[in-house]
Amino acid sequence: MEALQPYQVLGSPGQELFNDFVSVVAKLFDMPIALVSLVRAADVVFIGNAGLPEALVVNREDSMCSVAILNDGLTVFDDIVAEPCELVNPLVAQQMNLGFYAGQALRTPDGLAVGSLCVLDRQRRELSPAEGLLLKDLALVAQELLRLQAVRMADATLVAALRTRLDGPVQQTLTRLATLAELRQLAPPADTEEAQRYDDSRVDEARYLTQTIHRELLAAMAEVV
Template identity: 30%
Template sequence: MKEIGGINIIPENDAERVAALERYQIAGSQKETAFDSICRLACELFSVPISHISFLDADTEYIKAEVGMNGLERLGRAEGFCALAILKPEVMLIEDASHHEVFANHPYVTGETMIRFYAAAPVITPDGYIIGTLCLIDQSPRRLNNKERELLQHLARVVMEQTELRNDNINLVQQRDQFIEIASHEMRTPLTTLKAAAQILGQKNTGDAGLIAQVNKSVQKLSGMVNDMFDALKLSKNTFDLNRTSFNLQALINSCRDQVRLVSKKELIIEGESNFKVSADEQKIERVLYNLIQNSIKYAPRSGIIIRTEKLPGFIKISVIDQGRAFLRTNYR
């Protein structure tokens, strides 16, 4: 539908307007606290029971945030009032919709919603495209004075500013992820080469055992950092897949102990039965255990380190125990 009450709702620049909206990747996105807060503030400032922020593409009105609309997420572009509100850069005001020439017989006016008062300020991009609205709704007729209109327009500008900030953040995250992906891939090859070279030198008994140990330590540390970066990238993209296999837990613990011996003189004490077959992602479990041990070495350098295993119903509990300072629960994020 291109008309509401005989009024054309498709502006001449609609294709460019929709393209401007798509730049922000916001139409149809999940609810976000910042936008919810603007709607709550609007309800408080104007003493209305209903407020919403909408973004309109070619066919759909997406409700980004709302108060009093029972979680409504979208409707057809021509179904609501906002299709008219995006046609002009000023506040659209309907004091009593039951007497409005266009909306008097609208289902939202004659039905259970019983809209009477409607006011919408356009959300305008820096380059002048109206991509959405900030709306106020009441079931009783009312007016807005000039100051209130200006305040509503100001809140709509806040919506646009928040949309810009959101878009900047998305772009920064994408740039960060791209950097991490490139850096982690580029660093793996030289690290593998360094690791192999250190192993060959160690086998030749060159007399530089201390230097070789330092190389091993540095390579191990860098490898851990690269793997952590890559895992963080996967987590941010929700692509952190698990490769579940069956393996011997004791062999995994021994492997971690051998890795630690390459980079530290710290001796590990293994307690409890660990000769179990377990089903998990062996590589990731080994990484987690190694990182926990490295954390103990770093923050409890004078403490002994105990790796304790305990068989419980349905799973195996592995504890890495030291005498370092406890990390308070209040510091968790």
């Protein structure tokens, strides 16, 4: 709980920078929901929210993010309806019509888990190994965004500089992903080599953007320091 204190976003859902970030994450995974959460003593607050009600806060016992912070690797529930998480209240997931969850713990520089980056779908789904690596890489970006808050560098100038650096690459990747999605619909069924090539290209494009965001974020922070 003490590790959460330095983060200025604590208790303030709907941070613009985090909302923009998870909006991109949701599009990279082609999922309707992506979240950045902080897990507190009694509840979970979503400081980055794409696809769920704004300023959402849930009881800790109701959120799978409280389970994700217990794991070093990914926490994945392929089919929440058929195989719900036994450590949290399953009624909340049912009420929200959730079918899939994948989350990666977010850690402080000292290694303490304070929250998670997660993606969710309304239907059952499987996360490929490449998508799992992508989510882990994006979690590193989310950790840097948290660190940016903790060291009190998230001023208007820095955020504007980040947008200038990243707006172009983000839009280029999203355009390419949209094109790949259109081509994918014309491809044969999912179990063919051609369809797999489209899926691999989508993940490769997403990982390239993730690396770009991480690099530019570190560069912008270094200039301020």
